[in-house]
Amino acid sequence: MELKKLDYDQLAIVRPYFEVFNSEVSDINLTNLMMWRDKYQFYFIEIESFLFIVNIKGAHRYFSQPIGAYTDPKAVYKAVCVLKELCENEQKPLVIKKANEAFVTLLNSYDMTFELKSSIDEQDYIYDFEALKQLSGKKYHKKKNHINKFIRTYEDWRFKWYEASDLDSVDELLQVWLEVKKGNDMDPNLRFEYNGIMDVLKHRHYFDLKIGLIYVEGNIAGFIIGEVVNTSCLLVHIEKADISYEGIFSMLGYTLYNELDHLTFINREQDLGIEGLRKSKLSYHPVKFIQKFELWF
Known part of the structure; x- marks a missing residue:
């Protein structure tokens, strides 16, 4: 073969x-x-x-x-x-x-x-694009409060699209992320993830990626990497942030979605059986799940 x-x-x-x-x-x-x-x-x-x-x-x-x-x-x-x-x-x-x-x-x-x-650990979480873009209604009330609190707390914040000059800032943020995770049982995977993120950013001209960053007082607070697939779905590949900025993860998705139009769904991938990740993904009210199967012949 x-x-x-x-x-x-x-x-x-x-x-x-x-x-x-x-x-x-x-x-x-x-x-x-x-x-x-x-x-x-x-x-x-x-x-x-x-x-x-x-x-x-x-x-x-x-x-x-x-x-x-x-x-x-x-x-x-x-x-x-x-x-x-x-x-x-x-x-x-x-x-x-x-x-x-x-x-x-x-x-x-x-x-x-x-x-x-x-396995339910492997299924992808699919969300309604407009619902996560607007965060309106009672079931998204807490999420919208996180956004409003971030905006009140960090007045000097801004969203920007990724440029080559941002690579060093992203690298610094990822180094901090690795240090925080140090000693984690998933250490080898984290290093592969770091290498993979940096590799894709350096080769981003091969892909049509939507890469958004949030800076607070001139310092990078987080970044998100997405990609439009099948013409109407945003596949979110990566979300990384400095958790000392309260509400930063909610803000990352919200700001990116509001920069995009004419989409129907958001795929935020699987939870891998990680309890905290599953709880977070469910809190955004998925509209469906994409099952994945293993076939043994």
């Missing part, structure tokens, strides 16, 4: 597959894959008219669902059959991770046999 390493010099090959691939799953997003490619050892393989992302983990390999145009369901099914045969020839199981529900339904229509797994 001929695998190629996912890197920036391969973007011209992989990008066209993503441009015709409509999936709400945050993990199967090119920006996310590039951000985490070193941690998860991402490779790719082209089969038929589709691309498969491959995650190398020790002696194990995990594949994405086929990435490409799903206009011909039989072509999708055929690509999976070819990949399954390649895995069988190497005496290894075919395991597909982070698959969406439409893909599972498609395979079921061809009576394909596989074991299916899913």
Whole structure:
């Protein structure tokens, strides 16, 4: 099986597959894959008219669902059959991770046999864009109070779009974030996240990212990285802030959303089973969840 390493010099090959691939799953997003490619050892393989992302983990390999145009369901099914045969020839199981529900339904229509797994820890939280932009009504009363308090407390604040000259400020903020998290069980992941954020910012010209920053009295207080996907959904990749500024996280999302128009949903990704993160995400009242499935053949 001929695998190629996912890197920036391969973007011209992989990008066209993503441009015709409509999936709400945050993990199967090119920006996310590039951000985490070193941690998860991402490779790719082209089969038929589709691309498969491959995650190398020790002696194990995990594949994405086929990435490409799903206009011909039989072509999708055929690509999976070819990949399954390649895995069988190497005496290894075919395991597909982070698959969406439409893909599972498609395979079921061809009576394909596989074991299916899913976890609420992995599901993406989807919100109504206008609701989080306006924060009006009783259920958002506390959130709007956080915004108003931030504005009253920090009079000399401003939102700005990211520019190359902001890279050092972002780096300083991330270094503080790493120091605060020092000793955390997730230390290795945090370092990969830091490297991935800095890497994407340095290569941001490859992507159409919406990067907003908030400065207070000339000092960076936080930043948020989003991307419009499937024409109408804002996928929020990263939110990082100095928590000494009370209400900064509420302010980051609110200010970015109010700089954008003509969107329907916001995807704020999964909670990974982290109790505090789950509580925070639920407090913004998601309108639906995007399930992700693991398929063992």
